[in-house]
Amino acid sequence: GQNIDQPTEMTATEGAIVQINCTYQTSGFNGLFWYQQHAGEAPTFLSYNVLDGLEEKGRFSSFLSRSKGYSYLLLKELQMKDSASYLCAVSELTGGGNKLTFGTGTQLKVEL
Amino acid sequence: DTEVTQTPKHLVMGMTNKKSLKCEQHMGHRAMYWYKQKAKKPPELMFVYSYEKLSINESVPSRFSPECPNSSLLNLHLHALQPEDSALYLCASIGTGGYTFGSGTRLTVV
Numbered sequence: 001g002q003n004i005d006q007p008t009e010m011t012a013t014e015g016a017i018v019q020i021n022c023t024y025q026t027s028g029f030n031g032l033f034w035y036q037q038h039a040g041e042a043p044t045f046l047s048y049n050v051l052d053g054l055e056e057k058g059r060f061s062s063f064l065s066r067s068k069g070y071s072y073l074l075l076k077e078l079q080m081k082d083s084a085s086y087l088c089a090v091s092e093l094t095g096g097g098n099k100l101t102f103g104t105g106t107q108l109k110v111e112l
Numbered sequence: 113d114t115e116v117t118q119t120p121k122h123l124v125m126g127m128t129n130k131k132s133l134k135c136e137q138h139m140g141h142r143a144m145y146w147y148k149q150k151a152k153k154p155p156e157l158m159f160v161y162s163y164e165k166l167s168i169n170e171s172v173p174s175r176f177s178p179e180c181p182n183s184s185l186l187n188l189h190l191h192a193l194q195p196e197d198s199a200l201y202l203c204a205s206i207g208t209g210g211y212t213f214g215s216g217t218r219l220t221v222v
Contacts, residue, residue: 097168104154
């Protein structure tokens with residue numbers, strides 16, 4: 001099984017930077033994903049880390065430390081449309097194949 | 113084609129009805145997934161099909177019956193559901209680019 005923990009809620013100001021942390025415990029680690037999900041919609045892929053380090057993609061960056069079981073998603077130049085739920089998800093290689101398990105999600109509210 | 117297509121987008125069914133959810137992808141992905149997502153909760157894995165064979169069943173009640181007729185299609189047959197089964201049902205597939213999710217079926221059981 002897996003434990004994937006994220007803060008439940010965060011609030012930030014438009015134009016600012018916010019960091020959403022995720023810690024996990026798993027065996028058979030096969031990559032960590034970040035998704036954005038607006039209410040009533042499907043998750044949208046943001047980033048993927050399988051090796052330690054930082055992956056940058058426009059306003060979004062994600063960091064992974066496998067030894068610490070830790071990742072974060074960094075959002076820069078926040079916009080009102082970034083208000084959404086952010087899901088950390090860990091892929092695990094099992095006897096049944098790849099299995100993606102989601103964390104509890106972080107509800108981000110961007111304010112003026 | 114880089115999408116996972118789910119139909120229908122919305123479904124309302126009675127507790128005695130039989131219905132099916134459909135998922136289709138033409139990316140050549142050989143693993144496909146069903147997830148269930150309740151409001152304000154993360155998606156929860158239900159089933160994994162790998163090379164058209166059921167490889168993971170997360171102790172899902174038998175009123176949910178998955179089927180994988182071929183490498184591009186994944187169905188979820190529903191029978192005698194309960195109101196608490198109302199949720200967003202998401203299909204996903206995995207390839208070299210990672211997991212791709214469909215837009216989901218919003219199911220309401222009345």
